[in-house]
Each structure stands twice: as C-alpha cells, then as structure tokens.
Amino acid sequence: xxxxxxxxxxxxxxxxxxxxxxxxxxxxxxxxxxxxxxxxxxxxxxxxxxxxxxxxxxxxxxxxxxxxxxxxxxxxxxxxxxxxxxxxxxxxxxxxxxxxxxxxxxxxxxxxxxxxxxxxxxx
Numbered sequence: 001x002x003x004x005x006x007x008x009x010x011x012x013x014x015x016x017x018x019x020x021x022x023x024x025x026x027x028x029x030x031x032x033x034x035x036x037x038x039x040x041x042x043x044x045x046x047x048x049x050x051x052x053x054x055x056x057x058x059x060x061x062x063x064x065x066x067x068x069x070x071x072x073x074x075x076x077x078x079x080x081x082x083x084x085x086x087x088x089x090x091x092x093x094x095x096x097x098x099x100x101x102x103x104x105x106x107x108x109x110x111x112x113x114x115x116x117x118x119x120x121x122x123x
C-alpha cells in the first residue's frame with residue numbers, strides 16, 4: 001500500500017496510461033471473420049462470432065472491475081520540447097517570375113488527337 005507522499009512523487013514524474021492489451025485486435029479479427037463469412041462459408045462466420053465473443057470478454061476483464069494501468073516516465077524538463085511561439089509577422093506573397101516562379105503558362109492545350117490516343121494517329 002502506497003502512502004500519500006509516494007503517490008504524489010509517483011504522479012509528478014510519470015503519466016498514467018491504460019495498459020496495452022491484445023483483446024481489441026482479437027475482437028476486430030472476429031468481426032472481420034463474421035463479415036467475411038457472409039460471402040464465403042458459414043463456418044468462417046461461426047469462428048468470427050466465437051473470436052469476437054472471446055475478444056469482448058477478454059477486453060471487458062482488462063477494464064473491469066479495476067482498469068489496468070501503466071505508469072510511463074516523463075522526460076526531464078530540460079529534454080522536453082519547447083512550446084511553439086507563433087510569429088507575429090505576416091507571410092509575403094510571391095510575385096510572378098520571382099525566385100524561379102514559373103512565368104510561362106501554356107496558352108492552348110493540345111487535343112488528344114494530336115498524339116495522346118493511338119487510334120487517332122492514322123487519321
């Protein structure tokens with residue numbers, strides 16, 4: 001049993017996250033097999049129902065009566081990313097021809113009959 005001082009020090013340098021579990025993937029595989037069995041065979045759907053039930057019960061037992069958690073340590077404050085500070089300056093617009101911007105724009109578009117489709121070459 002932890003004292004209040006141990007709990008406070010434990011909470012300050014860690015984050016409490018749900019513990020990783022495989023049961024959601026088992027349930028998803030079961031649902032996928034259930035749907036896949038609709039276009040293949042009934043036995044595939046039966047296996048899917050069984051896997052979905054097993055995955056659902058396993059997932060339920062991981063969460064209730066008490067959720068399983070994992071304490072992930074935080075990085076020291078010196079190693080953490082600095083907050084993003086927005087710049088008050090506005091962005092400048094690029095002018096045509098500036099900094100290698102494409103100045104030449106095609107005036108006309110060639111039709112497909114000019115060489116895009118092979119059956120039009122003979123005409």
